[in-house]
Amino acid sequence: MKKNIAIIMGGFSSEYQISLKSGNVVYQHLPKEKYHAFRVHIFKEKWVYVDDNDIEYPIDKNDFSVTANDTKITFDVVFNAIHGSPGENGYMQAYFALLGIPQTSCGFYQAATTFNKRDLLAILKPYGIKTATSFYVNKGDAIEVATIVDKVGLPCFVKANNAGSSFGVTKVHKAEDMMNAIEVAFKEDDEIIIESFLSGTEVSVGVINYQGTVTVLPITEIVSENDFFDYEAKYLGKSQEITPARISLTQESNVSTVAKLIYKVLKMSGFSRSEFIFIEDTPYLLEVNTIPGLTEASILPQQAAKAGITLPELFENAIEMATLK
CATH class of the missing domain: 3.30.470.20 (ATP-grasp fold, B domain)
Structure with a gap:
């Protein structure tokens, strides 16, 4: 009997478009003789199953099921293709662990x-x-550029602590550019890691x-x-x-x-x-x-x-x- 596979894609972060591409490739290549594949878009404003005609059906978050054409569909396995939050930071992993639905990525702690x-x-x-030498900054901290440069040197990388696909990352060559790089990183996360250049x-x-x-x-x-x-x-x-x-x-x-x-x-x-x-x-x-x-x-x-x-x-x-x- 074929397994029902929910391919979750999208997400809450700047990486959502990349995730949609990844999820669609998984959808195209899953062996159709073994699996019924369903594209599930996860966004802050909606969770929906999207059929081949781009008709959307809302996901019931209580049990991660969907009713389409008067038929309730449940899933045997979730294929996680969400880059960034909430698919890569543990949120979805914990949710599926509570529901007892297997999913393809690592566990919620590891994520x-x-x-x-x-x-x-x-x-x-x-x-x-x-690893590189690092310096940590949180939003609201007093920032002394000279102290940062003394520890990590120049050039260095300013990175959002919780982000991917190089969003919120700047290579800083001059001390006077440090504050602007920090502001760029804060647009992605309220925690920053600044690392020495290797x-x-x-x-x-x-x-x-x-x-x-x-x-x-x-x-x-x-x-x-x-x-x-x-x-x-x-x-x-x-x-x-x-x-x-x-x-x-x-x-x-x-x-x-x-x-x-x-x-x-x-x-x-x-x-x-x-x-x-x-x-x-x-x-x-x-x-x-x-x-x-x-x-x-x-x-x-x-x-x-x-x-x-x-x-x-x-x-x-x-x-x-x-x-x-």
């Missing part, structure tokens, strides 16, 4: 932890995982549970045409994404070991894509994404393809692993 850059770094540092090869490492085994996918090297791997570089073709990465066997081994360690330490499930910069042969962690882009051009699907895993196989595996949690 909340990885989405909060400060908390993630604090948890991982005792395990010897290297100069080296940047790589993205996908880790998934594939058929019951924690698997590191082929590594991608990021070469941005812009000053850093920003929104344009990620989504508007302003970068080269080279898989496999042009790194040494030592670097490949080191970063694969660290990426797998992070996945296991955090007791992850589902997808994980971690970003690193090499200082010589040592990988320094930048961030961990638990709902990475899932379009044909996105990094993790590119990596899966190099590993011989097609999009239907990748998505089906995510669903089947979710039912085993």
Whole structure:
């Protein structure tokens, strides 16, 4: 009997358009002989099932069901394709845990932890995982630019603590530009992390549970045409994404070991894509994404393809692993 799969997409953050693209790719590639797929748009103002004629049917939040054409539909598994809030920060994971509906991403604790850059770094540092020097600022704090520069140096990165897709991120070259960068970050979040600039090869490492085994996918090297791997570089073709990465066997081994360690330490499930910069042969962690882009051009699907895993196989595996949690 076919399983009913709700593919949730959209979200509350600046990443909602990217999420809609990811969700639609999942919808297109899920094996139709095995699954009934339903596109579910999650926005602040509405939760709706959208059929192939773009007719919307409201979701009953009490049990995450929908009634369409006088038929009540419930779901066996939720495929989570929401980048940012509420799909990547633990909210949806906790909601589905309470309802007892399996979902494809990590658990609510892991999602909340990885989405909060400060908390993630604090948890991982005792395990010897290297990171940039950082400085924290909350909205309303007295800000002394000289103190920040003394700690992290210039250039540095000002980032929204809880955001993705490089929204709220600015590379600051001069002290007089710091306050403007902080204001940009505060538009995305009321917490900021300011990090020292690391100069080296940047790589993205996908880790998934594939058929019951924690698997590191082929590594991608990021070469941005812009000053850093920003929104344009990620989504508007302003970068080269080279898989496999042009790194040494030592670097490949080191970063694969660290990426797998992070996945296991955090007791992850589902997808994980971690970003690193090499200082010589040592990988320094930048961030961990638990709902990475899932379009044909996105990094993790590119990596899966190099590993011989097609999009239907990748998505089906995510669903089947979710039912085993």
